Amino acid sequence: METIMSVLVGLLFTIGTYLILTKSLLRIILGTSVISHGVHLLILTMGGLKKGGPPLLGERGSSYTDAIPQALILTAIVINFATTALFLVLSYRAYKQLGTDDMDKLRGIEDE
Structure with a gap:
């Protein structure tokens, strides 16, 4: 089970990295969210996926x-x-104010 979770974490990190490297601001935000979910699964996997009872003293x-x-x-x-x-x-406010969500245009770099 840990192997499947590790592959899933790697897949989420790959998808998140791909989304972060795009030019659209919305995709960058979604990419950070996907990477965050990958980190959640990583913490869960590192904590152990064993079955057991609740840690009660009695x-x-x-x-x-x-x-x-x-x-x-x-x-x-x-x-x-x-x-x-x-x-x-x-990002919605920036889109309404500037009329674009392209990162190059937001930085002031114009296409030639």
């Missing part, structure tokens, strides 16, 4: 699942949602 068990990776991922999802929403609002 129960006897052989294996427990660690709750720290899930807590970190939940926090990161909320932060990712907020920053993505902020970037989308800023």
